[in-house]
Each structure stands twice: as structure tokens, then as C-alpha cells.
Amino acid sequence: MFCVIGERINTTRKSVREAVVKRDVNFIQKDVKKQQAAGAHFIDVNAGARIGHEMEDMKWLIETIQPVIDVPLCLDSPDPSVLEMAYGMVNQPPMINSISLEKDRFDTILPFLKGKRCKIISLCMDDSGMPTGAQDIVDRARRIVYAFEDMGIKRDAIYVDPLVQPVSTDNAKGVMVLEAVEGIANELPGVHITGGLSNISYGLPKRPIINRIFLCLMMMAGMDSAILDPLDAATMAAIKTTEMLLGKDDYCTRYLQAIRAGEIIA
Amino acid sequence: MLNSIYDNVIKGDLESVKEGVTQALAAGHGSSDILNTAMIPAMQEVGRRFENEECYIPEMLISARAMHGGLEVLRPHLAKADVEPVGKVVLGTVKGDLHDIGKNLVGMLLEGAGFDVVDLGVNVSPEKFIEAIRQHKPDFVGLSALLTTTIPAMQATIDAFKDVGVRDQTIVMVGGAPVNQAFADKIGADIYAPNAASAAKKARAMLKRI
Incomplete structure (x- = not known):
């Protein structure tokens, strides 16, 4: 099933940052309960925006969120000491967001990963910068997968992010990442493909329609997870509908369930 | 003539801008004049439209490309006339x-x-x-x-x-x-x-x- 990582608990969002500053338990708990009800499989938690407060904010967020949801957390931090603390608090294996092939970042997170039970998102970013072609992205994904497999991490625990870039500044970027996803799915079977999608529409008007149609194309290409807002009902409806159309919903069961639950608006 | 350069930068018509600059130079317009009364104001107008969401990044890029092409034609003349960048x-x-x-x-x-x-x-x-x-x-x-x-x-x-x-x-x-x-x-x-x-x-x- 398509894995939705709910992106809402991120302190770069003003309302969340304010709730974190005020230690507003109710605001955060209500939000994550809604994300879970809407179909999030992981709740991403990012406490990075208040520089110098990440450790305490992350701790408070996990304490606040975990008691009211059943789905696991996606720990979103580049700081291994924050991840270590957070990992010690979670009551089921989390997802880690994220590592990349940039040497500093890779070497920093690597010791943390040793012996941990977790899923890990890895960006197809390396020290040479953003990827410049589909094959480049596939090659980076391969380096990620092989590096982790060498460490004993199972392919099923690896989520590669091919890095979506805007079509507004280069209209070849959409096709590039779609071809890359297809390549990764074909050449590295079993690895998961995830990431944020909204970069695609940067600089263009009416972004939701672009994001949604791009999501469907990415699913067609082999993407099986995304970091998005599960409270965006139209997007969640698009995911369920696309899964059905791609033959991943036996007897259209989940689609019809969603219809009866009023979740799909034609 | 300068008006059409202005319009074509906004439109993002690269070839017309290059041609327009060449013709304006041939007609005796000063390089600094072409730059400061046609091309730069055109990009300012594009910037204004962008800030007001009347135009979008791809449209701004196509204007910037036209501007760049015009500048390439203009640059040797600017240098000859000792026109300094702003x-x-x-x-x-x-x-x-x-x-x-x-x-x-x-x-x-x-x-x-x-x-x-x-x-x-x-x-x-x-x-x-x-x-x-x-x-x-x-x-x-x-x-x-x-x-x-x-x-x-x-x-x-x-x-x-x-x-x-x-x-x-x-x-x-x-x-x-x-x-x-x-x-x-x-x-x-x-x-x-x-x-x-x-x-x-x-x-x-x-x-x-x-």
C-alpha cells in the first residue's frame, strides 16, 4: 500500500511553531489524530526551526504525540544527538528523515544507524550537488542501497528520495525524475521511493493541481510513498484512485470503502 | 524602435530583441540609451508583474533570456563607450x-x-x-x-x-x-x-x- 508520511508537524510552519513555543498539547494532539484518521502511515516530526531548541522541542513533541496515535513516527532531524534521544523515546520502530550521500551528512548519521531498528529516508543528494539527469539519480540511489545493504540494513527499510525539482525553471525536470523513479523501481526492486512532491510546482500558479497530477504520474512510475499533507482530501483521494487504477486495490475494496466514508469527491 | 525592444524583452522574444538592438545601434541610438531606456525598464516591468503574480517564473525566465541575448549584442558597444554597469x-x-x-x-x-x-x-x-x-x-x-x-x-x-x-x-x-x-x-x-x-x-x- 502507498505509504503516506504526514508532514504537518514541522516547526517551519508558523502555527506549529507557535504551538510548540506555547507548549500547546491540544493543538498538536488534535492535528496528529486528524492526520492518522486521514490515512497517514507515519507522522513526521520536525523540531528544527527554533535554532538552539531542537532537542527540547523534539522531546516535548514526541511526549505529546505518541500517546494519542498508533502509527509510528518519522524523526526528521539532521542532528544525530537529537535522533539518538528521540529513538530512545519511541515505542515502535521509527522512520528516520533523512540521510544523504553528502559525505559530512552521511558520516554524521552513520554511527547513529548502527544496530537501530528503523526505516530510513535517503536523499539522492551528494557533494556534487543536485542530480542533473535521470541516470544520475538512479546511480545515486544504487550507491545508497548498496552502502546500506553492506551495513546489514534490509532493502525494505530503505526509502530513497529522488529529489523533485521545479518544472518552472527547467521543464525537463518532471520527465527527468519520472524516468529516474522508473529506473530505480526496475533496477533496485524492493527499495521504496518517497519524497516531497510540491517542489515540482514551485513558481507556478494553482500548485495543488500540478502536485496532484504529478503524484499520480510518479505512482505510475513506481513511487510507493510520499511526504505530504494527509489532510489534503483531494490528494488522498487521488492516491486511493490511482492505486486502484494501477491494480493495487483488489476488487477496488479500498476505493469503495473510501467512497462510503465520504472521502472521495468526484 | 526602443519601444519595440522594450515590448520584446517583456514578451521574451529573443530574436526580435537581438535584431532590435542591432537596428537601434545602426540607427544611431547610444548603447547606454538602449540599455537604460528600453531594456532595464522592461526587466523592471517584468519584475513588477512577477511580484504582483501577473506573470510567473517561466515567463520571467524567457524575458531574462531575451535580455541576456540583447546584452550580448550590446556589450561590446557599452565597453567602447565606457558605460559602466550600475x-x-x-x-x-x-x-x-x-x-x-x-x-x-x-x-x-x-x-x-x-x-x-x-x-x-x-x-x-x-x-x-x-x-x-x-x-x-x-x-x-x-x-x-x-x-x-x-x-x-x-x-x-x-x-x-x-x-x-x-x-x-x-x-x-x-x-x-x-x-x-x-x-x-x-x-x-x-x-x-x-x-x-x-x-x-x-x-x-x-x-x-x-
């Missing part, structure tokens, strides 16, 4: 950050506003910025960062400018998704630009004040 800018994405789209847009619009732009690329160390300040003596240094994890490098860069005594030699402009006015003030930047069009506008306004 100012010089050194640009780069700070150390640890590899994003370049925002920075490139800023560069294009600054060029469109008549600036000479030196682009240092991405992952630029404070030392590299300092070297560029010493070498190019820019009116502005533009720092870009796109991540909450890399904006601290903006502070480090400005601090390094102070340490070696070049901070007062240039105006520091900052921008990027996680940057805002409060942060710019906190780290001691001179200008915060929320988008590429405003970067060009603010840079020109600042130069007029000096």
Missing part, C-alpha cells in the same frame, strides 16, 4: 547548501537590472566570498540558503567578513525560503529580499541612496 554583485549559496535555483533567478534579475554579476556557485565557503570581495570589490554580496540547517552558515559568513575587515566594504543581501527580515536583522545583513524581483529592486534603490 553596480557589481557577488552571489553564492552558502557553505553546506547545494541549492541554486533561487540564487540563479536572483542573478538573472540583477543582470536584467544592469548589474555586473559574479556567481560563485553553491556551497561557497566564507573564505571564497572574502576572496571574491577583495578581487571584485562588489557593491553587494548576495548570500542564499534554502535550508533551516544551512542558514546558520549565513551568520558564519557575515562574521567572517567582520573578522577580516571586509564587512564595511560591501552591502550584504540575504534570501532563501527559511530567511526572513527578523533573521536578516539578527545576523547583521543589510538587505533581505523575499524574492528575485525584490532583490533587483532593492539593490537598485540602495545604490541610489548611496
